[in-house]
Amino acid sequence: MSDKPDENVDEKVAGKAADESDDKTDSNESARPAEERNLEKAKSETGTGSGVEQPAPDQSPENVPAPTGEVRAFGVRHGMFGTSGTGDTSGYGGLVSAKVFPAAAQKPYGGWFDEVAGALEERLESTELTSAIESVVIHRGEITFHVRREDLPFVAQMLRDDERLRFEFCAGVSGVHYPEDTGRELHAVYQLTSMTHNRRIRVEVSTPDSDPHIPSLVSIYPTLDWHERETYDMFGLVFDGHPALTRVLMPDDWPGHPQRKDYPLGGIPVEYKGGSIPPPDQRRSYN
Incomplete structure (x- = not known):
């Protein structure tokens, strides 16, 4: 007998082992969940590591935060949802974040923004009111013209009547209160x-809390009649020249303006089926 190993036998054994290995791999692959196999395939095809062909910032670029250096800070926010003190079990009471405004945009603005801004600037230059527009802000795909309050009626008239502008409709005016923006606390x-x-x-006007007067635009945009009254009622902005600037939601003798951020949170007792319900700030306490 020869001690030399049978090469044919070794080849058969090796081939059998390889076949068994392949069968095992195929069996394991088919046993994996379909979602896992599809995700791995997508990752290899897109090369993103997430299996997403278009990452979230590319899908909605308008929701991407403004890059550092393109904002103006005006204060700091502590906490969230009004949580504070030992009753805060959410952890939001320790949150600290900067309050920021988008900074002014630089030309060219892009698209029809340049057409509107250019037409407005030409009209202002012809009337020597080049300083009427304080700044132009483009944020999240929208354009805002910040206008000096004394020039607001003239700018609004041009925006409505100029053939290249023709902003015929004003949907309303809203008040905003920024207590920490010194000298510009109230915005319309x-x-x-x-x-x-x-x-x-969007057209925005700011005014100090100590002098909350803004020219009324009712004569230019009559739809603002009740909108200006509501803004006066809720924020205390006085629209000079309004035909009847009275409260529209709160009683005439109501103290303060409820939507301002320095307005105290609370309520008044309410009668219900013969019983009295205390104000919201007195109904329950977690402290």
């Missing part, structure tokens, strides 16, 4: 629509 924000050109812009 106007939403304008051009039905001729299918465009929308």
